[in-house]
Amino acid sequence: MTTMALRNTGTLAWRTLVQIKHNPFELIDFSVQPIMFLLLFTYVFGGAMAGSPAEYLTFALPGIVVQNLIFATMNTGIGLNTDITKGVFDRLRSLPIARSAPLAGRILADVIKQAWAVALLLVIGIVLGFRIETGPAATLGAIGLLLVFAVALSWVSVLVAMLVSTPEKVQIFGFVLFFPLTMASGAFVDPATMPGWLQAFAEVNPTTVVADAVRGLLSGGPVAGPVTWSLAWAGGLLVVFAPLAVRAFRRRI
Amino acid sequence: MSGMDTTYAIHAEGLVKRFGETTALDGVDLAVRPGTVLGLLGPNGAGKTTAVRILATLVRPDAGHAEVGGFDVARRPHEVRGLIGLTGQYASVDETLTGTENLLMIGRLLGLSRPAARARAAALLERFELTAAAGRAAGKYSGGMRRRLDLAASLVGDPRVLYLDEPTTGLDPRSRNEVWDIVRGLVADGVTVLLTTQYLDEADQLAGEIVVIDHGRVIATGTPADLKSRVGAQTVTVRPAVIDETGRIREAVGRVAAGPVDVSGDVVLAPVSDPGALAKLVRDLDEQGLAVAELALRSPSLDEVFLSLTGARA
Ligand SMILES: Nc1ncnc2c1ncn2[C@@H]1O[C@H](COP(=O)(O)OP(=O)(O)OP(=O)(O)O)[C@@H](O)[C@H]1O
Ligand SMILES: [Mg+2]
Numbered sequence: 001m002t003t004m005a006l007r008n009t010g011t012l013a014w015r016t017l018v019q020i021k022h023n024p025f026e027l028i029d030f031s032v033q034p035i036m037f038l039l040l041f042t043y044v045f046g047g048a049m050a051g052s053p054a055e056y057l058t059f060a061l062p063g064i065v066v067q068n069l070i071f072a073t074m075n076t077g078i079g080l081n082t083d084i085t086k087g088v089f090d091r092l093r094s095l096p097i098a099r100s101a102p103l104a105g106r107i108l109a110d111v112i113k114q115a116w117a118v119a120l121l122l123v124i125g126i127v128l129g130f131r132i133e134t135g136p137a138a139t140l141g142a143i144g145l146l147l148v149f150a151v152a153l154s155w156v157s158v159l160v161a162m163l164v165s166t167p168e169k170v171q172i173f174g175f176v177l178f179f180p181l182t183m184a185s186g187a188f189v190d191p192a193t194m195p196g197w198l199q200a201f202a203e204v205n206p207t208t209v210v211a212d213a214v215r216g217l218l219s220g221g222p223v224a225g226p227v228t229w230s231l232a233w234a235g236g237l238l239v240v241f242a243p244l245a246v247r248a249f250r251r252r253i
Numbered sequence: 254m255s256g257m258d259t260t261y262a263i264h265a266e267g268l269v270k271r272f273g274e275t276t277a278l279d280g281v282d283l284a285v286r287p288g289t290v291l292g293l294l295g296p297n298g299a300g301k302t303t304a305v306r307i308l309a310t311l312v313r314p315d316a317g318h319a320e321v322g323g324f325d326v327a328r329r330p331h332e333v334r335g336l337i338g339l340t341g342q343y344a345s346v347d348e349t350l351t352g353t354e355n356l357l358m359i360g361r362l363l364g365l366s367r368p369a370a371r372a373r374a375a376a377l378l379e380r381f382e383l384t385a386a387a388g389r390a391a392g393k394y395s396g397g398m399r400r401r402l403d404l405a406a407s408l409v410g411d412p413r414v415l416y417l418d419e420p421t422t423g424l425d426p427r428s429r430n431e432v433w434d435i436v437r438g439l440v441a442d443g444v445t446v447l448l449t450t451q452y453l454d455e456a457d458q459l460a461g462e463i464v465v466i467d468h469g470r471v472i473a474t475g476t477p478a479d480l481k482s483r484v485g486a487q488t489v490t491v492r493p494a495v496i497d498e499t500g501r502i503r504e505a506v507g508r509v510a511a512g513p514v515d516v517s518g519d520v521v522l523a524p525v526s527d528p529g530a531l532a533k534l535v536r537d538l539d540e541q542g543l544a545v546a547e548l549a550l551r552s553p554s555l556d557e558v559f560l561s562l563t564g565a566r567a
Contacts, residue, residue: 004364011361019349023388087345091406096334177334203321 006195012092012105016079031120032074034068038121041188042128054129060144061125062214064185065118066132066207069150070182072117073172076110076154079162081170084161089253103249107154114150118143133220142217145230149210149237150185154233187211206233258321262287262310262414262445264521267317270303270469274472279301279469280317287413290436292460292477294453298467302382303343303451305416308447309339321414341418342449344403345536348392352383352402355391370425377405380435403431408439415439417448417554421455433458454552456479464564473562481553485560488551489531491524494544503542509534525550 020026041060047052048058083102085091092102122139126132132139156239160173184198185207186193191199202208210233263285270278278300285291295301304472306312308319310330319323324332346355353374353434361372378387381401386394391402417436418496421429436459440446450456456463457477466471466482473480481487496519503521507514510523511529525531531550538545553561 008362009359009362014361015347015350015354015358018354020347083347085344086348087341088347090306090341091339091345091359092309093311093338094337095359095362095410096331101362120523155383237367 005100005104008101009104009108012101013112015110016106026118031117034064034117034121035068035124037064038124039129042218057125057128057130058219059215061121061130061184062218063207063211064147065121065152065214066211067119067188067199068121069114069146069180070112070153070207072156073110073150073154074160074171074178075113075157076106077157077159077170078167079106079110080158080166081161081167084253085166090239092253103158103246104150107151107158108155111147112146115143116149118146121189132218133139134152134218138217138223140234144216145236146210147214149206149230149234152237152241153206155237155245159245162245162252181205182207185211206230206237209233260563261320262289263291263319263447264309264564265304265317265319268304268307268314268319269311269316270300270314276469278314278317278361279309279465281469281471281484283308283319283464285440285445285447287364288440288443289462290440290448291461292456292463293447293449293466294451294456296468297451298450298468299466301466302418303469304466305339305341305418305447305449306448308415309337310334310491317553326440328495335410336413338407338410338415340404340407340415340417340420342422344396344399346406347393349390351388351390352378352394352405353387353404355402356409360454360467363410373409377408381405382431387450399426400424401428401432404435410522412444414445415447417446419451430454445481453477453480457552481485485526487527487553488522489534490547490549490551491534491538491549492520494546498543501541502538502545505543507536520547 031043037104038061040062042057043055046056046060050056058174071228080103083092083106089102127223156177157170157174161170164170164173185202185205187207191202191208192201209229213222213230216223256544259283263283265281268278268281268283269276270397281300281304283291283293285339293301293304300503302525303312307314308321308326310326310333318327320326321333322336324336326333347358348462350358356374357370358376360373361367365373375384375387378384381404383398383401383405386398391399394402399424400420403419404449407415416456420436421432424432433455446459448456460477463475463477463480464471468505475483489506491502491506493499499516499519499521503514503516506521506523509525509527511526511530512524514523516522519561527533
C-alpha cells in the first residue's frame with residue numbers, strides 16, 4: 001500500500017513537472033517577478049536604504065527569497081483548484097490509486113519548483129554581488145529551512161483552494177493575505193524604524209523570522225533564535241492547517 | 254444483500270441523493286447484466302450524472318445501496334475503482350499535458366511499467382484517431398478530440414464496467430458514429446456499459462435496455478422496442494416539390510399510414526408502423542410521377558417520449 005502511494009505520488013508529481021518541458025518559459029515566468037524585485041531593491045532602493053546597492057543586497061536578498069517563496073505556495077492551491085474545477089480530480093478519484101497521492105504529488109512537485117526558484121535567486125544574487133560568508137552546509141541548511149517552511153505554509157494554500165470556487169479566487173485570496181504579511185515584516189527593512197504596534201507585529205511575523213534565519217545561515221550572525229522560531233512557525237502552521245485542509249479536501253471531493 | 258452478488262454487473266437499489274433543497278435522486282433502482290448496455294435516458298436535471306457519480310464512487314448516496322461487480326460502492330470503493338472506467342459528462346483531461354502524457358499518466362497510475370504504459374497510450378491514440386495530435390497539449394484539442402481523448406483515458410485500465418455520461422453530446426455525426434462503433438466493440442468484448450443520454454435514438458442504437466428517469470425517479474423501463482411501442486410509431490414526413498400535388502401525395506401517404514394523415518403547413522405527415530412503409534411509399538410516389546422536396550422518417554423525440562410516458566412535457 002505504501003509503495004503504491006509513493007509510486008502514485010511520483011507519477012502525479014511528474015505530471016505537474018512535465019508541463020515545464022513544453023513550456024520552458026514557465027520556469028523563467030515564475031522567476032521574472034522576483035528577479036525584477038531583486039534588481040529594483042538593489043539598484044533603485046539600495047543606495048538610499050543602506051548606503052550602497054551591494055550592502056542592501058546582502059540584507060534584502062534573503063527577504064526577497066522568502067517573499068517569493070511565500071507567494072509561490074499559492075501555486076499549490078491554484079493547481080489543486082484547477083484540477084477540481086476541470087474534472088481532473090474526478091478522473092483520478094475513479095482510479096484505484098492511493099487516496100493521498102493527488103495531494104502529495106502536487107505538494108512534492110511544488111517543493112521541487114520552489115527549490116529551483118530559491119537556487120535561481122541565489123545565483124542571480126551572487127552574480128549581482130551577494131556573498132555567502134558561511135559554507136556549503138549552512139547554505140544547504142538555509143535552503144532546507146526554506147523548503148520546510150514552504151511545505152508547512154502550503155497547507156494554508158490547500159485549505160483556501162478547497163473553500164473557494166475558482167483558481168482565480170485562490171490567487172486573489174493569496175495576494176490579499178500574503179502581500180501585507182510579507183511587507184509588514186523585516187524582510188526588506190529593519191523593523192526598528194516602524195511604529196511600535198507594527199514593529200511588534202513585524203518581529204513575530206514568520207516572514208521576518210525566516211528571513212533572519214536565512215541571513216544568519218548565509219551571511220553569519222545569530223542563527224539559533226531565528227531558526228528555532230522559523231521551525232516553530234512551520235510546526236504551528238502544519239499542526240493547525242494540515243488537518244483543516246485535509247478535512248476540507250475530503251469534504252470537497 | 255449478500256455482498257458478492259454477481260448476477261448483475263451493476264445493481265443499485267433505492268438510491269437517494271439530495272443537494273440542499275434539490276432531490277437529485279429519489280429512490281432509483283438499476284440492474285445491468287454483465288456484457289450488456291443500459292441506457293439511462295432523461296432530460297436536463299433528471300439525475301443521470303448523479304447516478305453515474307454514485308456508481309463511480311465519487312459521491313456517496315444519502316440512502317440506498319449499490320454494487321458494482323459484487324462490490325459495495327460505499328464500503329469497497331477501491332475494488333470498484335479497479336473494475337470501472339469513467340467518461341464524465343465534461344471532458345476531464347489535463348489540458349496542459351499532451352494526449353500521450355495524459356494516457357501515460359493513467360497507465361502509470363494503474364501500475365503499468367513505463368514501456369507498457371507507452372505502448373498502451375500509443376494503441377489507444379491510434380484507435381481514437383489522435384495519433385497526429387498525440388504530441389500536442391490537450392488544451393489545444395477541439396471539443397470532439399478532447400472527448401475522444403477522455404474516452405481513451407477511461408479505457409487505459411481495460412475496465413469491465415464502463416460509464417459513459419452523455420458521450421456524444423457535442424460531437425459531429427461522424428464522431429458520434431465512431432463512438433457508437435467503439436462502444437459496440439467493447440460490448441462485444443464483454444464490457445458492461447452504463448450510458449446516459451438525452452437522445453432516444455442513441456439509446457436505441459446502443460442499449461439493450463433503457464431506463465427513463467425524470468426528477469430523480471424511474472418513470473419507465475424496457476427494451477427500446479418496448480418503449481417505442483408505448484410511445485407510438487415513427488412519423489413519415491413528406492414535403493411536396495409542387496404544392497398543387499399535396500392532395501395526391503396525401504392519398505399516397507394514406508395508403509401506408511398507421512393512423513390519420515395530417516397536413517401541417519406544406520408538409521404531409523402520418524404515423525407509420527410497418528418497417529417497409531417508407532420503401533412502399535417511395536415506389537408509389539415514383540410510379541405516379543410525384544416529386545418530393547423532402548421525405549423523412551422520424552423517430553419520436555425525447556419530448557414525445559416524455560409526453561406519452563408522463564403525460565407532461567419534459
Ligand atoms: N454538486 C451539486 N450541488 C448542488 N446541486 C446539484 C449538484 N449536482 C447535481 N445537482 C442538482 O441535482 C439535479 C440532478 O443533476 P444531474 O447533474 O444528476 O442531472 P443530469 O440528468 O445529469 O442533467 P444534465 O442532462 O443536465 O446533465 C439537478 O437539479 C442539479 O441541479
Ligand atoms: Mg448530467
